[in-house]
Amino acid sequence: MTLSAASAALLDNQADAQPTPEQPGRLAWPLTPRPHVTRNFEPPATPFGPGHRGVDLEAAAGQQVLAADMGVVIFAGQVAGQGVVALDHDGGLHTTYLPIAPAVAPGDQIYRGQPLGTATPGHPGCPTAACLHWGARRGTEYIDPLALVGDPSRVRLKPWAEGP
Template identity: 40%
Template sequence: MRVAVALTLAAAIAVQGGGAAAADRLLVLADWTWPTSPPIRVLAPFRAPATPYAAGHRGVDLRASPGEPVAAPADGVVSFVGMVAGRPVVSIDHGDGLVSSLEPVEAIAAEGENVRAGDRLGSVGSGGHCEDRCVHLGVRLDGEYVSPMRYLGGVPWAVLLPR
């Protein structure tokens, strides 16, 4: 069912002029999973900034407790494990310009490690803007932040209608 939905959406993008590259990137939808345990609760949604340096929320905050396992949202290669602004971060390069980052995560995964969707990356650590109550998941496509919900199935793709 998930693959059928992804293929249908890919065809819709191709028809709208998104081309094969956009359709290929959409197929990743079938392989994404939530990085935290159910029940999934979004505490803060993605809010796109007006400009690259403006205020916004460049990801989603998912309810989580300290020590709770954190999993890879999709297949890829761990591209960064370390501290950023006083909080532990794990980033995964999913290929084709797509990178996810999770924080705060006390990593057990190592840089250069191949991971599959659902593989344990570590556990909820401390630090960040939602201390001891969430994990922040950010996603960048070609360096631009996009809503992680696009890949987790929570945001419908725009359909352009004729005038």
């Protein structure tokens, strides 16, 4: 079996495409260096049921919080006494960061790795001085943001060996 030059080019172009949100590498870590996870994602069984709709990352008070991907700020302000920043990304992905002292405003265009503000203490259940709660969702479905972090993989097709 052989591939035509056009088929091979099409497959190669698809391999060069940006990863979809379900693939590792879509998001970058919002803290640097790579933080320790203090609490993992626990999806709720029902839309309003109990769970942990994100991950908690160990942070230092005043540490810069970085955008996990390019997008637009849709909220930057206080919710229940805590600072929150929310971003919309291509493909319907939405990320949130809290507690944070925002340094951005709604409508701001954000690039991947851009500082959004600084981590603040006060996240409930945090075992350290400060934790960043980082959430992700697509529509109404919450997604484990850790499943979206990593190095994007690149697929390469190798020529099919001819039979004997």
